[in-house]
Amino acid sequence: MFNLKGQNSNGRRGELVTPHGMLQTPFFMPIATKASVKTLSSFDIEQLGSPIVLSNTYHLWLRPGMDVMKEMGGLHRFMDWHDAILTDSGGFQVFSLSGLRKLTEEGVEFQSHIDGAKMMLTPELCMQIQRTIGSDICMVLDVCTELPAKPGEIERALELTTRWAKRSKDEFERTREESINPGALLFGIVQGGTDLELRKRSAQELVDIGFDGYSIGGLSVGEPFEEACRVLEALDSILPKDKPRYFMGGAQPHEIVGYVQRGIDMFDCVLPTRNARHGTLYRFVHDDLSRPDFYEMIHATNEKYKYSKDVIGSEGELSRYTMGYLRHLFSVNEMLGMRLATMNNVKFYLELMEKLRKTIEA
RNA sequence: GGGCAGAUACCCAAGCGGUCAACGGGGACAGACUGUAAAUCUGUUGGCUCCGGCCUUCGAAGGUUCGAAUCCUUCUCUGCCCA
Numbered sequence: 001m002f003n004l005k006g007q008n009s010n011g012r013r014g015e016l017v018t019p020h021g022m023l024q025t026p027f028f029m030p031i032a033t034k035a036s037v038k039t040l041s042s043f044d045i046e047q048l049g050s051p052i053v054l055s056n057t058y059h060l061w062l063r064p065g066m067d068v069m070k071e072m073g074g075l076h077r078f079m080d081w082h083d084a085i086l087t088d089s090g091g092f093q094v095f096s097l098s099g100l101r102k103l104t105e106e107g108v109e110f111q112s113h114i115d116g117a118k119m120m121l122t123p124e125l126c127m128q129i130q131r132t133i134g135s136d137i138c139m140v141l142d143v144c145t146e147l148p149a150k151p152g153e154i155e156r157a158l159e160l161t162t163r164w165a166k167r168s169k170d171e172f173e174r175t176r177e178e179s180i181n182p183g184a185l186l187f188g189i190v191q192g193g194t195d196l197e198l199r200k201r202s203a204q205e206l207v208d209i210g211f212d213g214y215s216i217g218g219l220s221v222g223e224p225f226e227e228a229c230r231v232l233e234a235l236d237s238i239l240p241k242d243k244p245r246y247f248m249g250g251a252q253p254h255e256i257v258g259y260v261q262r263g264i265d266m267f268d269c270v271l272p273t274r275n276a277r278h279g280t281l282y283r284f285v286h287d288d289l290s291r292p293d294f295y296e297m298i299h300a301t302n303e304k305y306k307y308s309k310d311v312i313g314s315e316g317e318l319s320r321y322t323m324g325y326l327r328h329l330f331s332v333n334e335m336l337g338m339r340l341a342t343m344n345n346v347k348f349y350l351e352l353m354e355k356l357r358k359t360i361e362a
Numbered sequence: 363g364g365g366c367a368g369a370u371a372c373c374c375a376a377g378c379g380g381u382c383a384a385c386g387g388g389g390a391c392a393g394a395c396u397g398u399a400a401a402u403c404u405g406u407u408g409g410c411u412c413c414g415g416c417c418u419u420c421g422a423a424g425g426u427u428c429g430a431a432u433c434c435u436u437c438u439c440u441g442c443c444c445a
Contacts, residue, residue, distance in 0.1 A: 059399095086397095092397045093397095268396095270396065270400085
């Protein structure tokens with residue numbers, strides 16, 4: 001259930017109720033693709049204050065596999081995570097593993113990137129897997145296309161996504177009662193590339209089917225920020241006001257500000273966690289989020305931090321260590337460096353969302 | 363004292379007459395990363411540059427040659443073996 005509490009030029013402010021807690025929107029989800037936010041424990045994420053993490057159907061399906069997931073009582077118990085979980089469907093892997101899959105009406109035939117085994121992921125199986133995982137917010141299996149795409153490809157992907165969305169919803173309802181998490185939500189995924197007419201069509205078809213929320217997929221795949229904004233603006237009047245809107249896969253902090261202004265309620269992105277592992281840290285520079293330079297990205301590995309006694313962050317664990325120490329950890333490839341950087345960046349994104357929520361309320 | 367092997371850029375290490383400012387690693391430096399096949403990938407790593415080149419380099423000093431990191435001589439240093 002979604003409760004839109006207010007809306008203005010700064011964005012939408014709401015509450016999303018899931019079986020594992022009520023989430024204040026807009027919010028950001030750290031990514032735990034393979035049942036772990038890389039380098040962090042569930043305890044760490046709790047400490048950092050995230051009420052939700054995102055995991056992945058395709059990856060958990062391959063490993064540990066659904067027999068393990070079933071035996072261990074679902075992902076919440078498996079990773080000892082007590083708050084909400086959203087699972088992506090594997091639709092992004094249609095894009096990122098495009099060399100290893102074949103699309104048919106029936107579903108996606110993946111050639112496992114691990115052992116090469118051929119595995120068929122259908123919209124129905126995708127729902128069953130997410131039910132077994134015990135996800136709170138499930139995604140329909142969609143077809144995420146690359147940009148630019150060959151003529152007709154975006155349209156075909158969109159149409160297939162819609163047909164799969166219908167099948168997904170039917171299967172989602174069919175499996176509700178037997179599920180370990182019957183109160184889970186199901187989101188449809190809007191496709192259509194950067195073609196506004198296709199986008200509107202995709203959204204309308206999904207709205208006709210009816211979902212608990214609407215994801216905007218197929219963005220953050222290389223298109224310019226302005227182009228993504230146009231898509232969001234085109235969708236605004238079609239997507240129901242009383243349902244949450246989820247921008248899949250993005251973005252950089254200043255882009256998130258722009259997307260929130262255009263009505264987005266939910267985000268996820270690998271940038272904070274991946275960048276952290278690669279030594280790039282986010283930090284606030286100004287309080288005014290309308291300034292494009294309200295934050296900076298620094299390379300902790302840079303020589304200029306060699307003798308730096310500045311602490312990494314202002315509070316908690318991060319206030320105990322210097323940039324000089326962090327730089328050292330990265331130079332000698334000590335895992336703690338990646339962990340501290342990840343904590344810093346996840347904290348940054350969570351704080352960004354907190355600031356945005358306050359901006360809307362003000 | 364004698365014999366053999368070797369000395370190449372920050373380190374290791376190719377090269378054995380011209381296409382060599384010198385392969386490949388490592389290190390160092392810089393950058394990229396957007397629903398995670400990602401602790402990954404890319405670039406730079408002698409100096410100067412009007413970006414066409416120019417200059418100085420392969421232990422040292424001489425020499426041979428049109429031309430040497432590559433061949434010769436001597437020296438210095440290192441390792442191994444024999445006395």
